[in-house]
Amino acid sequence: MKPELSILVRLQGIDLEIRKLKAEKERLPERYDALSETIEQKEAEIEELKDKLADLRTRKTEVEDELELELERLKKSQQKLSAVKTGREFQALSKEIEEIKKANKAREDEILQLEEDIDTLKKEVESRKKEIEGYEKEAAAEKKHINAKEKEYDKKIASLTKERDEVAKEVKPDLLARYNFLADKRGGVVIAAVDQGVCSACNMNIPPQMFNELLREERILFCPSCQRIIYALKTKI
Numbered sequence: 001m002k003p004e005l006s007i008l009v010r011l012q013g014i015d016l017e018i019r020k021l022k023a024e025k026e027r028l029p030e031r032y033d034a035l036s037e038t039i040e041q042k043e044a045e046i047e048e049l050k051d052k053l054a055d056l057r058t059r060k061t062e063v064e065d066e067l068e069l070e071l072e073r074l075k076k077s078q079q080k081l082s083a084v085k086t087g088r089e090f091q092a093l094s095k096e097i098e099e100i101k102k103a104n105k106a107r108e109d110e111i112l113q114l115e116e117d118i119d120t121l122k123k124e125v126e127s128r129k130k131e132i133e134g135y136e137k138e139a140a141a142e143k144k145h146i147n148a149k150e151k152e153y154d155k156k157i158a159s160l161t162k163e164r165d166e167v168a169k170e171v172k173p174d175l176l177a178r179y180n181f182l183a184d185k186r187g188g189v190v191i192a193a194v195d196q197g198v199c200s201a202c203n204m205n206i207p208p209q210m211f212n213e214l215l216r217e218e219r220i221l222f223c224p225s226c227q228r229i230i231y232a233l234k235t236k237i
């Protein structure tokens with residue numbers, strides 16, 4: 001293999017490693033992000049429960065106020081009962097009293113039911129809060145882990161980049177520019193072996209004449225299909 005090609009292969013090796021590390025670093029916050037999303041969801045659920053709770057409390061106050069007024073009305077009606085003169089009046093008043101009592105009983109039942117529902121909702125809010133606390137603890141630990149890992153990755157990437165820059169100095173500028181351009185377009189894989197006349201990267205045939213030239217290793221050649229830098233497989237890297 002031509003020496004400048006060997007250098008490019010080395011460069012590609014380093015670049016691929018840098019790419020891999022950067023991709024891994026990018027994925028580090030995945031679990032943390034998922035945890036944050038869960039926390040947000042739970043917080044939204046709490047807000048919803050609190051809204052419901054507020055509605056129930058408002059309703060409870062309403063019914064309690066009604067009940068208070070109606071109890072007052074009942075008391076007055078009962079007082080009036082002893083003062084009525086005719087049987088008809090007595091009957092009408094008795095009926096009214098019965099109706100107030102019935103309605104008040106319904107109010108009392110509703111208040112009890114509301115109290116029960118309020119209790120249930122309060123418990124649900126508490127349990128959501130506990131869940132959030134657990135998730136927050138987990139997220140904090142995860143954040144710490146990510147920060148430490150990121151530092152490790154940055155260190156590795158920085159040292160590889162330094163090495164890369166050194167190696168890149170050994171490549172002619174126009175070839176390096178072409179290599180960089182292709183690395184961008186082809187996911188970092190720029191150099192391809194040609195096996196029995198076929199480019200191993202794009203699986204297209206190399207014209208026989210070009211393949212013969214490739215075997216002579218006189219100059220750098222590019223795959224006519226994928227434009228990658230090619231070398232014949234028979235040569236050892």
Ligand SMILES: [Zn+2]
Pocket residue numbers: 192199200201202203204223224225226227228
């Ligand atoms: Zn190709």
